[in-house]
């Protein structure tokens with residue numbers, strides 16, 4: 001993966017973590033995080049649905065825009081649980097080159 005892609009996700013994640021630690025006035029992130037996990041999950045579900053609708057519509061600019069919204073709200077979920085994007089990259093790297101069928105067969109059920 002191009003490292004610059006990692007960097008912007010990591011940079012936004014750092015800002016989200018800062019907003020969580022020190023809520024700023026007029027911060028969308030701070031206000032969303034202060035509402036708690038149920039509101040974060042509701043918003044994440046809405047953003048996923050908006051991407052599905054954009055995907056159905058097929059307009060490239062809308063798909064890009066909605067994917068960015070979904071990525072951002074996913075970072076908010078990760079920050080809520082203090083999960084760094086590095087852990088997601090590591091999981092993707094672990095899977096890299098393994099066929100999806102073989103990877104699924106090797107999965108150990110999560111708790």
Ligand SMILES: N=c1c2ncn([C@@H]3O[C@H](COP(=O)(O)OP(=O)(O)OP(=O)(O)O)[C@@H](O)[C@H]3O)c2ncn1[C@@H]1O[C@H](COP(=O)(O)O)[C@@H](O)[C@H]1O
Nearest residue numbers: 012015016019024026027028029030043046068069072073
């Ligand atoms: N990347 C984002 C980002 N992407 C999307 N959003 C916000 O996510 C919201 C998306 O919700 P919707 O489109 O559904 O809009 P809405 O209906 O008004 O939202 P709701 O009222 O339903 O919550 C909008 O308010 C967007 O501005 C983001 N808000 C913040 N960031 C990043 O977080 C940083 C800190 O932001 P603040 O904490 O707001 O300063 C920013 O500099 C950015 O880097």
